[in-house]
Amino acid sequence: MSKNYINPTKVITGVNTRWSYANIWDPKSINGGAPKFSVSLIIPKDDTATVNKIKEAIQSAYEEGQSKLKGNGKTVPALSILKTPLRDGDLERPDDEAYANCYFVNANSASAPGIVDADRQPIIDRSEVYSGVYGRASINFYAFNSNGNKGIACGLNNLQKMKDGEPLGGKSRAEDDFATDTDDDFLA
Numbered sequence: 001m002s003k004n005y006i007n008p009t010k011v012i013t014g015v016n017t018r019w020s021y022a023n024i025w026d027p028k029s030i031n032g033g034a035p036k037f038s039v040s041l042i043i044p045k046d047d048t049a050t051v052n053k054i055k056e057a058i059q060s061a062y063e064e065g066q067s068k069l070k071g072n073g074k075t076v077p078a079l080s081i082l083k084t085p086l087r088d089g090d091l092e093r094p095d096d097e098a099y100a101n102c103y104f105v106n107a108n109s110a111s112a113p114g115i116v117d118a119d120r121q122p123i124i125d126r127s128e129v130y131s132g133v134y135g136r137a138s139i140n141f142y143a144f145n146s147n148g149n150k151g152i153a154c155g156l157n158n159l160q161k162m163k164d165g166e167p168l169g170g171k172s173r174a175e176d177d178f179a180t181d182t183d184d185d186f187l188a
Contacts, residue, residue, distance in 0.1 A: 008060035010140045014050040015162045018042040022131045024113055038108035041137050045101050054086050057141045061152045065143020069150050083151030098168055107139045107156035114158040131168040135161040
């Protein structure tokens with residue numbers, strides 16, 4: 001494959017993508033399935049560049065996966081009736097303000113994603129990456145046809161943390177809890 005090849009099913013999200021449900025250090029089993037690394041990528045609706053790239057990649061995955069989607073049937077189902085990974089946070093998560101005015105994509109992988117900082121240096125300290133940080137994600141889209149379910153899924157490749165954000169899920173970070181300027185003398 002030449003260096004000039006551009007994979008039409010691969011997307012690098014914008015820097016304002018927020019990570020939620022970040023199971024990126026240790027794989028987790030969902031509903032008894034094989035353990036996987038996963039993250040929910042929250043993409044602001046005004047990040048039209050990323051949203052359009054995702055829509056184009058889903059279309060490319062649909063076109064590339066027609067034989068898989070057709071399966072034993074006579075025709076390929078229309079993309080509009082298949083399960084696709086780009087979802088509307090306002091419709092599907094109306095009670096979660098982190099998803100307000102955003103789309104989201106759930107990405108997963110059987111292998112661990114590479115995780116780097118803004119300078120592309122590997123992040124070793126697990127506390128640096130948590131649900132709520134902002135960063136870019138390298139993801140790819142592909143067709144699936146499994147146990148009667150057909151659609152387009154999203155694979156997780158790599159992650160780049162760009163900046164800290166308010167932790168999601170109600171848990172604060174130790175660094176934030178003890179970042180007070182005043183040293184209360186609790187022995188006084």
